[in-house]
Amino acid sequence: MNKFKSLVVKADGSNCEIETDFILRKVGFESDIIHLNTLMHEPKSILGYSFIVFPGGFSYGDYTGSGRIAASIIKHHLLENLETFISQGKLILGICNGFQILVKSGILPNSSKSFKQEVSLIFNDSHKYEDRWVKLQVSDNSVFTKNFEKTIYLPVAHGEGKFIYESNKTEIDDLVVLRYVDEKNKPTMKYPQNPNGSTDSIAAIADESGRVMGLMPHPERFIRKEQFFTNKTEINEPHGIRFFENAFTYIKEEL
Amino acid sequence: MLKAEVIAKSAEFDSMGINIANEMNSLGYKINKVRTSSVYLFEIDVDRKFIEEILKDQITDEIYFDSKNNMDDYLCIDIFAKRGVMDPVAETLSSYLKKSGFESGIIRTSRRFYFSSQKKVREEEIIGFLKNRYYNPLIEEHGTFELKKGISEESFNLIEVSLDCNLIELSKKMTLSLSKPEMERIKDYFYNTKKRKPTDIELETIAQTWSEHCVHKTMKSPYQYKNLKIKNLFKETIVKATEEINHKDAVSVFSDNAGIFKFDEFTNVCFKVETHNHPSALEPYGGAGTGAGGVIRDIIGTGLSAKPIANTDVFCVGEFKSKIEGVIEPEEILKGIVSGVRDYGNRMGIPTVNGAVCFHPNYLGNPLVFCGSVGIMNSRNSFKKVCDNDMIVVIGGKTGRDGIHGATFSSVSLTDESQEISSGAVQIGNPIEEKKMLDAILEADGLFTAITDCGAGGLSSAVGEMGEHTGAEVYLDRVPLKYDGLTYDEIWISESQERMVLSVNERNYENLKKIVEKHNTNIAHIGYFRGRDLKIYFKKKLVLDIEMSFLHKGIPLSLKKVKPYINAKERSSKVKINVEEAAYKVVGHPDVKSKEWIIRQYDHEVQSQTLIKPLGGETQAGANDSAVISPIYKSEKCLVLGCGINPRYGELNPSKMTYAVIDEAVRNVLCQGGDIEHSFMLDNFSWGDTNKDTTLGALVESCLACRDYSVNLGIPFISGKDSLNNFFMMKDREIEIPPTLLISVISVTDKNRIRSSYFNDSDSLVYLFGENTKNELLGSVLFDSYRIKEGTMPSLNPKESVKTHSLLSSLNKTGLIESCHDVSDGGLLTSIFEMSLGNRIGCNIIFKTKLSPSEFLFSESLSRYVITVAKKNRELFESMASGKAELIGATNSTGNISFKINKTSVKFEIRELEKVYR
Structure with missing residues (x-):
């Protein structure tokens, strides 16, 4: 089996699957896009991959809450195989709507190991969808966030990105991989640097293993330098690519 | 039957409720708390555990099936779709339940609002607030929310209609x-x-x-205008220009659902802009949303189907705070249409990258909504x-x-x-x-x-x-x-x-x-x-x-005998207005003011192909003139999209307006690095009462101007659309919209030519490039701000303007220009301010002119640009600009913009002007 196979899981209303597939191929994966409708009938097929990405979009319109119907399909049809997939040391990444799906299906952070929803992403404080670039502080708590500078820039575009949790702070603190920061690089609750009012400025978390991660910003939208929102700040490389490169490197070295 | 209500466990998780309460209190309602919930009715009792899982958030929500919540002290109002109106939530739920093996029967959904107040709140008062904000009586109702049975099938009778009657009736x-x-x-x-x-x-x-909508009979009719006889207005003006230009890259024009042109060897691109005016006046959210949905389908239905890659939107609405009976207020209309376009474009995963908003009192009863979409296709799929x-x-x-x-x-x-x-x-x-x-x-x-x-x-x-x-x-x-x-x-x-x-x-x-x-x-x-x-x-x-x-x-x-439009009388008059005071008025004018609150709600980066976004710079507030999309990663080519529109000019002189808006659209595209030789245009006419011979006269005048300037520029029209009879009948009078022409230009250019509009270096030279600045302030933002109605309108000499644009287009290939913004609404001062805002880079402008300082700084003379060039490139640039560029100053890192025009000096802090602009 080719261990560099990645899978982008599409649902009705996903809309970032093509660019996500594109960047996966660019960093070396052999990538497939498969619809949940197909996967629910062949759930075992996911075990043929090493990396699963849940892309951004509005799965099932997010009409009953973001990611909720997709999460329900996953719980009823894919969970058993996903559990095996994770136990095999493989990787899962959820971007924006994909993050919402992972959280609502209990795959992330899954501290209880029982796939119960533990945290949530709810409507932005502004109650509005917003597209803007944010500055993020990076921790290397996940395999996706190794070898970054302390802060990076990425665009966010969502209406339901406010991260909240019930458990205690220290437990969550260890799982946080990206936080919204202000111009002085301090985690912030100030709008618009923290665009949605996320608790503790949290923009992304990973599970304990660091192999399952979800983030609200869109790394697949910053893969060329010309996409950067300003030409005043110098950057060495577009900050979105490394998330995917790190996944490739991890699979190459550890799997 | 099963009823389920989902409500946030605590008020802090109900951001909609919080926002509504704030909005109501700011309008003078005395409200303590607003809570919102969703109510679902299922005809057949479905497994509750399953329902709970797809409706309720484990962390933030409670769900009530039979038991009641403890909201008895609140006034409760249900808003739900009328029968027969699309309910996407119910439709999605029903399809998912069916797929999961549950028979749910009919599903209906309602948005429920709870209100509490110290004083007793009256239901009618609350409905008055909700109406046209959160509730549109056209498609929704309030009252007892219950499951209604479907109507049974009526027996089928073929109906024949006798035509022996009054046919008009x-x-x-x-x-x-x-x-x-x-x-x-x-x-x-x-x-x-x-x-x-x-x-x-x-x-x-x-x-x-x-119907006018499908066959465009007014545009295709024969006309008599003065001594001019026209057999088919559309064919002899717009189409004629395209035929004369005979552009080698135009693939399919005026025949399909969108115009198609060549992108590269293997790929074509198509572009279409539609209007959705009347539905948006009545139901802004649905009207504008389906406007976007419709033009996207036009792209999907072009050739053997294209993939939509970018959307545009342009809105014209009445002035805020004005109101007439029977219509939704302009501010609510604008919010509604923005949400409609946002939800459709964002959910479809198509970036909304370019647009404009204009205000005019005569759009009060009849707002305009233009929705555009661009698609990409394999060349072999073009027919x-x-x-x-x-x-x-x-x-x-x-x-x-x-x-x-x-x-x-x-x-x-x-x-x-x-x-x-x-x-x-x-x-x-x-x-x-x-x-x-x-x-x-x-x-x-x-x-x-x-x-x-x-x-x-x-x-x-x-x-x-x-x-x-x-x-x-x-x-x-x-x-x-x-x-x-x-x-x-x-x-x-x-x-x-x-x-x-x-x-x-x-x-x-x-x-x-x-x-x-x-x-x-x-x-x-x-x-x-x-x-x-x-x-x-x-x-x-x-x-x-x-x-x-x-x-x-x-x-x-039938032949339409039409009369010339009654243009505004122009007369030269000296203008002397205090520049400092005027600057704040102009920069805060609704047409000039930042549209950031709208732009942010659009996903302009989905598909990961957007290079130049509507807003950029360190402040993320620097407006770009047009958007740049790079649809093929490996290709050196990219697309630049811009537009031009001006109802103030349209009202005064439709012919001059036509030249002005074409000029504006072309300028916008060239500012970002566009290529005039590979550019294509769309026309969208929104016109008034076609029973008036002068309104139709204006249409002829505008079409003739389109043909003239298009041929001179060598930019062909490839598609267009007209929307007529945009007027509002009140009991005692008619409000007719000003003749409104939207021109959209799309250009294929090289990626290495693109740049942003705002200053990006604090040590560069600033040039005014292009045609001369004249005292042309009639119809300008300055005159609108001061309600002055006497002066001269901007007009252009097509041959000279084309020289300017062509020169800029060739300079775009050299890489000498660091940033470029055109001079349009609000004149030179506005342009300079907008350029300074992106990175808060200041500049110092010194210029001697025969004009007064207010004339020079606020005139809207056409075919002008502000350009910055690195100091080291001064000689080379000036030799290439062959007399079209005048050095007017330099950028600096002071955080101020200052002007010395003749003997008058004024200085502004960028942050101060920003306060009225953003």
Whole structure:
């Protein structure tokens, strides 16, 4: 089996699957896009991959809450195989709507190991969808966030990105991989640097293993330098690519 | 039956409630708390655990099935869709439950609002607040929320209509919007050729096909204007210009759902802009949303289908805080249309990258909504051809009773009763349905021979149009329906959204069906393209039988004798206004003010191809003139999209307005690095009362100006659209919109030429580039701010302006220009301020001129740009700019912009001007 196979899981209303597939191929994966409708009938097929990405979009319109119907399909049809997939040391990444799906299906952070929803992403404080670039502080708590500078820039575009949790702070603190920061690089609750009012400025978390991660910003939208929102700040490389490169490197070295 | 209510556990999780309470209190309502919830009714009791899982957030929500929540002290109001109106939530739920093996029967959903206040709150008062903000009486109702049974199927009776009556009254009664000569032509056809009475569906079909919306009869009519005789206005102006230019990269013009041009060796691009004015006046959210959905389907239905890659939107609304009876207030209209376009574009995953908003008092009763979409396609997919005996296939959403008579309704004026009586003409979209359909069509490449969308006129227009040369035979019982009880003519002309018609060779049908079903959407084979005539069957009975040639060629076009528009009198007059005071007024003028609150709500980066975004710079507030999309990663080529529009000029002088808006659109594209030799234009006319000979005169004048400037620029028109009769009838007077022309320009250029509009270096030279600045302030933002009505309008010499634009286009290839912004609304001072804002880089401008400082700084003379160049490149740039560039100053890092014009000096802190601008 080719261990560099990645899978982008599409649902009705996903809309970032093509660019996500594109960047996966660019960093070396052999990538497939498969619809949940197909996967629910062949759930075992996911075990043929090493990396699963849940892309951004509005799965099932997010009409009953973001990611909720997709999460329900996953719980009823894919969970058993996903559990095996994770136990095999493989990787899962959820971007924006994909993050919402992972959280609502209990795959992330899954501290209880029982796939119960533990945290949530709810409507932005502004109650509005917003597209803007944010500055993020990076921790290397996940395999996706190794070898970054302390802060990076990425665009966010969502209406339901406010991260909240019930458990205690220290437990969550260890799982946080990206936080919204202000111009002085301090985690912030100030709008618009923290665009949605996320608790503790949290923009992304990973599970304990660091192999399952979800983030609200869109790394697949910053893969060329010309996409950067300003030409005043110098950057060495577009900050979105490394998330995917790190996944490739991890699979190459550890799997 | 099962009822479920989902509500946030605590008020802090209810951001909608918090926002509504703030909004109400700011408007003077004394409200303590607002809470919101969602209520669902299921006809059949479904497994509660399953329902809970898909409706309730474990962390933030409570769900109540039978038990009551503890909100008894609150006033509770339910808002829910009227019967027959699309409810995307119910539709999605129902489809998912069915797929999971649950039979739920009918599902209805409601948004519930709870209000608490120290004083007793009156329900009527609250409804008054909700109305047109969170509740539109046209499509929604409030009151007892309960499950209503579907209406049972009525027995089927074919209705024949006698034409021995007052034909105009009949046209009105049936909402046919046909004129007397047209009705007489129809009577002649049926009574003398067919020797029988028409059926109702036959009349409806002809009315749809002959509607202004579908056939553009006003634009195609013969005209007499002064001594000028025109046989076909459209062909002799717009089309003529394109023929004269004969651009080698124009692939398909004026014939398909969008204009197509060459992008590179293997790829073509198509572009279309549509108007959706009347529906948006009545139901801004649904009207604008379906406007976006409709133009996206135009792109999907161009050639053998293109993939939409970018959207544009332009809105014209009345001035805020003005109000008349029977219409929604401008501010609520604007919020509604922005949300509509946002939800459709964002959910479809198409970036909304370019647009504009203008304000004018005469848009009060009749706002304008222009929605555009750009698509990309393999070159081999650029043309379609229906073959004899191809199957007629409908895919996408099901057909319901929504949007009956949209095409004919769009051709009549709005009145203060429209919001009450025209409910059928407005639809609500379901973007996810359209996304599924798009995904299916893209995957089905090669399996169909032609495709078009069901827009205005529904199946009647789509099938009628596709079958023009082959004929068509349709079995209406095969069309998938949302519910029982639709009559045959309702099925045929319903404008239910998210449907496309394809012609398919029989051998490909099964493959197509598999793909469509994989994407969870519907497909039905409803007939064949054959037999030369249009024949419609319902329950085995022939209900319509018309020759295609009559349908498409039968419309009588009468000569229109028109008079010149009464242009504003121009007179030169000296202008001396305090520059400092004027600067704050102009920068804070609604037309100039930042549109950031709108732009942020649009996803402008999905698909990961957007290079230049609407806003940028360190402040993320620096406005760019146009957007740049790079649809093919490896290609050196990219697309630049810009537009021009100006209702203030339109009201004063439609011909000069036309030159001005074409000039503006071209400037916007060139600022970002566009290439004039590979640029294409779209025209969108939104005009007033076509019963007025001067309004039609203005149309002729504008078309002639389009032709003249297009030919001079060498930029051809490739597609366009007109929307007429945009006026609002009150009991005692008519408010007619100013002649409004939207020009959209798209340019193919090299990636290495693109740049942003704002200053990016604090040590550069600033040039004023292009034509001379004249005292041209009539119709300007400055004059609008001071209500001055005497002066001279901007006008241009096409030959000279073209020299300017061509020179900039060739300078774009050199890399000498660091940043470039045009001078338009608000004049030079506004341009300089906007350029300084992106990175808060200051500048110092020193210039001597015969004009007064206020004339020089606020004049809106055309064909002008502000350009910055690195100091080291000064000589080289000046030698290449051959007299078109004047050095006016330099950038600096002071955080101020200062001007010394003749002996007058003024200085502004960027942050101070920003306060009124943002």
